[in-house]
Amino acid sequence: MAKVSAELRKTLRESPNDTFDLIVRVEGELQERSAEMNAMGVNVKRQFKLTNSLQIRCSGAQALKLAREDWLVRADTNRPVRALGR
Amino acid sequence: MEAPENKIVNGLWRSIESAPNSDSQISVILRYRSTQRVMRYTEYMPGVHFGRRYRLGPYSQLEATPAAIRTLAASPDVVRIYQDVAMRVFLDSSVPHIHVPYVWEQALTGKGIKIAVVDTGIDQSHPDFQGRILNTYDITGETVQDGCGHGTHCASIAAGSGAASKSKYRGVAPEASLLIAKVLRNDGSGMMSDVMDGVEWAVDQGAQVISLSLGEAGSSDGNDPLCDLCEAAVQRGVVVVAAAGNEGPMGYSVGSPAAAPNIITIGAASDLDRIAEFSSRGPTADGRVKPDVVLPGVDIIAARAQGTSMGMPLDAYYTSASGTSMATPHAAGLCALILQADSKLKPADIKKIMMDTARDLGYGPNAQGVGLADAWAAVKGLIGNPQPTPIPEPEPTPSPDPSPIAKIGCLPGLLKMLIK
Numbered sequence A: 001m002a003k004v005s006a007e008l009r010k011t012l013r014e015s016p017n018d019t020f021d022l023i024v025r026v027e028g029e030l031q032e033r034s035a036e037m038n039a040m041g042v043n044v045k046r047q048f049k050l051t052n053s054l055q056i057r058c059s060g061a062q063a064l065k066l067a068r069e070d071w072l073v074r075a076d077t078n079r080p081v082r083a084l085g086r
Numbered sequence B: 001m002e003a004p005e006n007k008i009v010n011g012l013w014r015s016i017e018s019a020p021n022s023d024s025q026i027s028v029i030l031r032y033r034s035t036q037r038v039m040r041y042t043e044y045m046p047g048v049h050f051g052r053r054y055r056l057g058p059y060s061q062l063e064a065t066p067a068a069i070r071t072l073a074a075s076p077d078v079v080r081i082y083q084d085v086a087m088r089v090f091l092d093s094s095v096p097h098i099h100v101p102y103v104w105e106q107a108l109t110g111k112g113i114k115i116a117v118v119d120t121g122i123d124q125s126h127p128d129f130q131g132r133i134l135n136t137y138d139i140t141g142e143t144v145q146d147g148c149g150h151g152t153h154c155a156s157i158a159a160g161s162g163a164a165s166k167s168k169y170r171g172v173a174p175e176a177s178l179l180i181a182k183v184l185r186n187d188g189s190g191m192m193s194d195v196m197d198g199v200e201w202a203v204d205q206g207a208q209v210i211s212l213s214l215g216e217a218g219s220s221d222g223n224d225p226l227c228d229l230c231e232a233a234v235q236r237g238v239v240v241v242a243a244a245g246n247e248g249p250m251g252y253s254v255g256s257p258a259a260a261p262n263i264i265t266i267g268a269a270s271d272l273d274r275i276a277e278f279s280s281r282g283p284t285a286d287g288r289v290k291p292d293v294v295l296p297g298v299d300i301i302a303a304r305a306q307g308t309s310m311g312m313p314l315d316a317y318y319t320s321a322s323g324t325s326m327a328t329p330h331a332a333g334l335c336a337l338i339l340q341a342d343s344k345l346k347p348a349d350i351k352k353i354m355m356d357t358a359r360d361l362g363y364g365p366n367a368q369g370v371g372l373a374d375a376w377a378a379v380k381g382l383i384g385n386p387q388p389t390p391i392p393e394p395e396p397t398p399s400p401d402p403s404p405i406a407k408i409g410c411l412p413g414l415l416k417m418l419i420k
Helices: A006-014 A030-039 A060-067 B010-017 B040-044 B066-073 B091-097 B100-105 B150-159 B192-204 B225-235 B324-341 B347-356 B375-380 B410-419
Strands: A019-026 A043-048 A053-059 A072-077 A080-083 B026-032 B048-053 B059-064 B078-083 B114-119 B133-138 B177-182 B189-191 B209-212 B239-243 B264-269 B293-296 B300-303 B318-321
Touching: A006 A060, A006 A072, A019 A060, A019 B192, A019 B225, A030 A043, A030 A053, A043 B192, A053 A060, A053 B192, A053 B225, A060 A072, A080 B192, B010 B026, B010 B066, B010 B078, B026 B066, B040 B048, B059 B066, B066 B078, B091 B100, B091 B300, B100 B324, B100 B375, B114 B150, B114 B192, B114 B324, B150 B177, B150 B300, B150 B318, B150 B324, B177 B192, B189 B192, B192 B209, B192 B225, B209 B225, B209 B324, B225 B239, B239 B324, B239 B347, B264 B324, B264 B347, B293 B324, B324 B347, B324 B375
Parallel strands: B114 B177, B114 B209, B133 B177, B209 B239, B239 B264, B264 B293
Antiparallel strands: A019 A053, A019 A072, A043 A053, A080 B189, B026 B059, B026 B078, B048 B059, B300 B318
């Protein structure tokens, strides 16, 4: 499976300067990956140890750069959810 | 012959007298002297819109103006005219409907089991939760106090004690402990990452069951970060139940996290064993059958968070709401009962038990899964020589509107019989 869906990749390419809220799954230590991303200027918001994932905020260009890293397993857009009662 | 005015039941008089104008239509149920006396000609009476005729008894339903109701009452063929009243599923009927009281008789009430409700927070002052909230976690920055009402309602369906209602609105596992993660703001919305945070917190807190009455719109293939995290929680031994969604009746309407393969995905049914129109239907975007089972989720009365107006408030402590959100905590409570019966069971075992013992409602698998989950059927195989005392299932009671008709005990039961 692709690290980044074709749809998201297209959006990132078309808007390299826009900010994106993403959830990325990585290989390796979360702390280490967080530090690497911070060094790239990526804002790491949260870590999810159950799935070795991070919530990040970054530009489209930064996201595309991250996608080239060997340790990046997958990137998805953080999406809205809502209560299902009325 | 009885006077016409005596045939009109009190609550209906009130509606007639308060009708805004002479053309106002009031929904009524007519009882005739005999089945042969059901007046088909009412279809053509001025001011009457004929609704339906019932086959099992001398009744018909129609809408009529105040003047037409008086005319009908004057007919010697008409015995009584009742106001048609809204029917609701109360917790005190939805819980018996899935045979939970039989399980309580076996001293299985969820005691010692931790249920995490990941939602809009909780009203910690509500009497139905006193002493059983183990810990809370607020991700929204609004405090864990539930300003929406959704999380409180869901928590009480799973584990409310019914203390504020003399046990009438008691949840499925009324002695279970609660872990509350507030991941949705008071407007009922949040982000996938917030839910992930709440689920992870719940796992860290030792939750044995996680209840997710939330989700994203649209169709999911179960391959996204939230589904992955729920799957990881299941692999850690935690049972995760999630609402199928309210995008039915169209197919391919199960979103995330409901589409995660190994969680238990819950659709909604009424207490008349009909799948709710709104209940999301499978298959998932990648063609798998969902939901897994259905549970009551239509007009459920459960705890109301102080100062909120979600659903249709009944009083200061209870409100009525519908959705797969309401069906899901029924499942969470049921999982707690199963776990109390046998704490060694793994999430896959619990899912299998729940599905193997569900009752087929006759719908397709992408509407009902395998059918309506049944607490007693699920638990009785786990305990030795069970001997439940039959507990009559209460009839649904009418609208919380304090109409005098609510005092006529036979009518709701009668209506239920007729509808069935």
